[in-house]
Amino acid sequence: EAQVTQNPRYLITVTGKKLTVTCSQNMNHEYMSWYRQDPGLGLRQIYYSMNVEVTDKGDVPEGYKVSRKEKRNFPLILESPSPNQTSLYFCASSLIGGSNEQFFGPGTRLTVL
Amino acid sequence: EDQVTQSPEALRLQEGESSSLNCSYTVSGLRGLFWYRQDPGKGPEFLFTLYSAGEEKEKERLKATLTKKESFLHITAPKPEDSATYLCAVLYDRGSTLGRLYFGRGTQLTVWP
Numbered sequence: 001e002a003q004v005t006q007n008p009r010y011l012i013t014v015t016g017k018k019l020t021v022t023c024s025q026n027m028n029h030e031y032m033s034w035y036r037q038d039p040g041l042g043l044r045q046i047y048y049s050m051n052v053e054v055t056d057k058g059d060v061p062e063g064y065k066v067s068r069k070e071k072r073n074f075p076l077i078l079e080s081p082s083p084n085q086t087s088l089y090f091c092a093s094s095l096i097g098g099s100n101e102q103f104f105g106p107g108t109r110l111t112v113l
Numbered sequence: 114e115d116q117v118t119q120s121p122e123a124l125r126l127q128e129g130e131s132s133s134l135n136c137s138y139t140v141s142g143l144r145g146l147f148w149y150r151q152d153p154g155k156g157p158e159f160l161f162t163l164y165s166a167g168e169e170k171e172k173e174r175l176k177a178t179l180t181k182k183e184s185f186l187h188i189t190a191p192k193p194e195d196s197a198t199y200l201c202a203v204l205y206d207r208g209s210t211l212g213r214l215y216f217g218r219g220t221q222l223t224v225w226p
Contacts, residue, residue, distance in 0.1 A: 042218035050212050090156050104156030
């Protein structure tokens with residue numbers, strides 16, 4: 001089944017404790033992206049990757065890191081999480097660029113205390 | 114300033130009562146406009162892509178149209194299962210960067226029997 005998977009689905013952590021949210025797709029997509037969704041603010045793009053080893057900032061990259069060493073994986077790293085990073089995070093992928101339909105993962109709900 | 118504005122924020126319809134959702138965008142150089150549906154607690158699900166003014170796409174009770182500054186999602190004779198948040202996103206032509214996608218805040222649609 002074609003899908004985008006994220007792990008963990010739920011995470012409660014404390015300020016400053018490094019964490020990684022994994023994202024994997026099995027559709028051989030070139031493009032992958034991370035978003036956060038907050039009430040009243042909608043979906044905002046954090047980082048995206050046009051292909052392996054090619055990443056770029058979205059609207060709200062501060063406090064986040066990404067890497068794209070393999071085509072299928074695009075982990076989101078929070079080196080020192082803060083409470084303002086409490087949010088619902090979505091990973092997405094599309095065949096090429098950003099101009100194709102994106103397939104979204106199920107989301108990761110992160111709470112930083 | 115939001116680059117993508119959706120209206121209304123919320124819409125309640127009786128089953129069978131047709132209506133339209135609006136998505137307006139403020140910059141030029143549109144490369145694509147996307148409509149997604151999002152159910153509570155889930156990732157957005159792709160509906161349509163529109164690329165140029167005058168283009169229309171249809172799927173069941175939904176029809177999306179595009180002009181030079183806005184898009185409409187028309188819902189004909191809606192059913193309760195159409196209840197969801199509908200998201201609009203745009204991709205702008207900014208030279209080589211075709212990966213940044215801007216989402217509106219969404220319209221929360223409720224269809225009651």
